[in-house]
Amino acid sequence: MVGVNRQPLIAGNWKMNLDHLQAVAFVQKLDWSLKDAKHDAGTVEVAVFPPFTDLRTVQILLDQDKIEFALGAQDLSTHDSGAYTGEISGAFLKKLNASYVIIGHSERRDYHAETDEVVAAKVQAALKHGLVPVICVGETLEQREQSGPTAVSVGQLEVALEGVAAGAEIVVAYEPVWAIGTGQVASPEQAQEVCAALRAVVADKLGQDAADRTRILYGGSVKSGNIASFMREPDVDGALVGGASLLVDEFAAIIRYQKHVGV
Numbered sequence: 001m002v003g004v005n006r007q008p009l010i011a012g013n014w015k016m017n018l019d020h021l022q023a024v025a026f027v028q029k030l031d032w033s034l035k036d037a038k039h040d041a042g043t044v045e046v047a048v049f050p051p052f053t054d055l056r057t058v059q060i061l062l063d064q065d066k067i068e069f070a071l072g073a074q075d076l077s078t079h080d081s082g083a084y085t086g087e088i089s090g091a092f093l094k095k096l097n098a099s100y101v102i103i104g105h106s107e108r109r110d111y112h113a114e115t116d117e118v119v120a121a122k123v124q125a126a127l128k129h130g131l132v133p134v135i136c137v138g139e140t141l142e143q144r145e146q147s148g149p150t151a152v153s154v155g156q157l158e159v160a161l162e163g164v165a166a167g168a169e170i171v172v173a174y175e176p177v178w179a180i181g182t183g184q185v186a187s188p189e190q191a192q193e194v195c196a197a198l199r200a201v202v203a204d205k206l207g208q209d210a211a212d213r214t215r216i217l218y219g220g221s222v223k224s225g226n227i228a229s230f231m232r233e234p235d236v237d238g239a240l241v242g243g244a245s246l247l248v249d250e251f252a253a254i255i256r257y258q259k260h261v262g263v
């Protein structure tokens with residue numbers, strides 16, 4: 001069960017999928033599917049994280065059709081503006097009414113050599129521009145075997161929260177690298193263990209109030225068939241969903257997890 005004051009968050013990370021035309025069709029279908037099922041939008045916050053080139057189109061669609069999904073980006077620059085070819089400023093994302101930005105996804109850490117220090121600088125950039133950072137942490141299988149289930153994620157979050165104010169709004173996503181896109185999902189107990197340790201880091205760095213209100217997500221091969229088991233855990237407040245967020249019916253079923261038996 002999600003903590004009493006924390007609204008569950010189901011976030012769809014599209015990665016490098018769906019161009020801006022496909023994005024329109026997808027968002028409309030998802031909205032229709034949820035409305036057809038009489039989904040109560042107030043029960044769960046839904047956020048979509050399209051590629052940069054889709055953001056303006058999706059922003060206009062959400063606005064015009066009064067669709068209650070939050071908008072997020074998949075990354076941002078550590079800089080505000082200037083000679084940084086290919087980079088995107090948090091200020092630009094804010095102008096597009098983006099609420100969230102994913103920071104430190106394992107694919108950025110792996111393929112773009114993003115260190116914990118870069119992740120921390122991006123967290124600062126997001127907060128400076130009024131964006132809520134979705135801070136991703138997680139261990140590889142090798143790291144889990146070497147240092148246990150929590151050490152890597154705890155260490156990554158400690159660095160990411162350096163200099164963050166106690167009142168800042170952040171979201172944390174525990175994404176074990178071995179579970180991302182592999183179909184090898186963590187057990188609810190494994191997710192709970194790490195999410196609880198991450199909440200303790202938030203308490204230590206930002207105080208108990210922040211720990212009580214901060215949403216901590218699980219990510220890694222989440223599907224409609226397993227979401228409910230994660231959401232039963234006390235420290236799991238939602239999910240960051242990759243592959244399954246690209247399938248309208250599947251993502252709608254994940255969003256509607258409260259309708260699944262036993263939650």
Ligand code: PEP
Nearest residue numbers: 180181219220221242243
């Ligand atoms: C992700 O990339 O954030 C993710 C969790 O992917 P998947 O759901 O496909 O494992």
